[in-house]
Amino acid sequence: MAERLLSAVNDGSLKPGEQLPTELELAAQLGIGRTSLREAIQRLRTIGVLEVRNGLGTFVVDRTRMEPVHSFVQWSVANEFEVTEVFEARLSLEVSAAGLAGERASEEEIAALQAAALRHRSARGIEELIDTDEEFHTALVRCAGNALVARLYAMLVPGLRDFRRMSLAIPASAERSAHTHDAIVDAVAAHDPFQSRSATLEHLWDLYSLVTTAANTNPTDGALRKEIADRRAWFDD
Numbered sequence: 700m701a702e703r704l705l706s707a708v709n710d711g712s713l714k715p716g717e718q719l720p721t722e723l724e725l726a727a728q729l730g731i732g733r734t735s736l737r738e739a740i741q742r743l744r745t746i747g748v749l750e751v752r753n754g755l756g757t758f759v760v761d762r763t764r765m766e767p768v769h770s771f772v773q774w775s776v777a778n779e780f781e782v783t784e785v786f787e788a789r790l791s792l793e794v795s796a797a798g799l800a801g802e803r804a805s806e807e808e809i810a811a812l813q814a815a816a817l818r819h820r821s822a823r824g825i826e827e828l829i830d831t832d833e834e835f836h837t838a839l840v841r842c843a844g845n846a847l848v849a850r851l852y853a854m855l856v857p858g859l860r861d862f863r864r865m866s867l868a869i870p871a872s873a874e875r876s877a878h879t880h881d882a883i884v885d886a887v888a889a890h891d892p893f894q895s896r897s898a899t900l901e902h903l904w905d906l907y908s909l910v911t912t913a914a915n916t917n918p919t920d921g922a923l924r925k926e927i928a929d930r931r932a933w934f935d936d
Contacts, residue, residue, distance in 0.1 A: 703729065703739075704739050704740070704743055704748075704749075708743075708748055708759055713759050714759060715759055715760065715761035716758060716759060716761055717758065717759050718755070718756050718757065718758050719740075719749070719756065719757040719758070719759070721756075722736060722737070740757060744757075748760055785855075785858070785859065785862055786903065786907050788855055789855070789903055790900070790903060792840070792848060792851060792852050792855070793836065793839065793840065793852070793899055793903065794896050794899050794900050794903070795843075795848070795896075796839060796840045796842070796843035796845070796848050796852070796899075797839060797842075797843070797883065797886075797887070797892075797895040797896050797898070797899035798892045798893070798895055798896040799842075799843035799844060799845060799848075799892070800812075800839060800840075800842035800843045800844075800887045800892075800895055801886060801887055801889075801890055801891050801892030801893070801894065801895030801896070802890065802892045803842070803843065803844040804842035804843075804844075804887050804888075804890070808838070808841060808842045809842070809884075809887060809888050811838050811841075812835070812838045812839060812842060812883075812884055812887060812888075813884050813888070815831065815834045815835040815838045816835055816877070816880040816881060816883075816884050818831045818834065818835075819831035819832055819834070819835050819876070819877055819880060820877040820880070820881075822873070825864060825867060825868055828863075828867045828873050829860060829863045829864055829867060832863055832867065832876060833856060833859070833860070833863065835880055836852075837852070837853075837856065839883065839887070839899070840852045842887060866906065866909075869909060871909070872906070872909055875905060875906075875909065876902075876906065879898070879901060879902035879905055880902065882898040882901070882902070883895065883898045883899050883902060885898075886898045
């Protein structure tokens with residue numbers, strides 16, 4: 700039920716600063732019991748999406764004024780499974796794809812990967828950062844020369860946009876992303892499959908470490924309770 704309320708906030712049905720209907724009215728609108736509604740409201744209060752103003756009622760918080768790290772923490776709690784499961788999926792697909800790219804990438808594909816890295820480094824504004832990061836990783840997977848892997852990765856891309864929006868807003872995240880993209884490009888251009896895998900793994904692990912550190916040093920209730928083990932040893936020769 701918290702997810703339904705959060706969705707209403709995210710899609711603009713409930714606007715920043717807007718007061719929620721009374722508990723009785725909102726429960727009727729959503730077709731749920733008042734106990735379930737109270738629990739949902741409490742959860743969204745905990746992560747800072749809603750606030751109670753004494754004597755006035757419950758209001759939607761204006762999240763545009765929040766610090767980027769706090770926004771990421773909120774997102775990670777509301778989407779508890781997302782962070783770790785996204786990384787596990789990306790480790791499985793992208794590290795393998797990078798190894799294949801180090802073996803198979805054509806000069807044309809390498810040039811496209813280099814251009815994508817440059818556009819990401821030059822990006823300004825969060826939407827441009829999201830688009831260019833998405834473009835770079837899609838280009839990397841294409842370099843693998845495996846249509847099935849490319850289709851599997853394409854299934855992940857829409858679900859990564861919210862994660863990219865939150866994570867790339869964290870201070871230093873975009874700069875570190877651009878730097879580690881360059882290491883991946885260099886490895887693929889050198890046709891070194893081991894280093895291509897290693898650079899991609901370090902890129903993903905660096906990002907995972909950054910966002911989990913941000914969340915766990917700025918915690919809300921239960922922020923990132925689930926963690927993944929360090930899988931870098933899996934890819935050592």
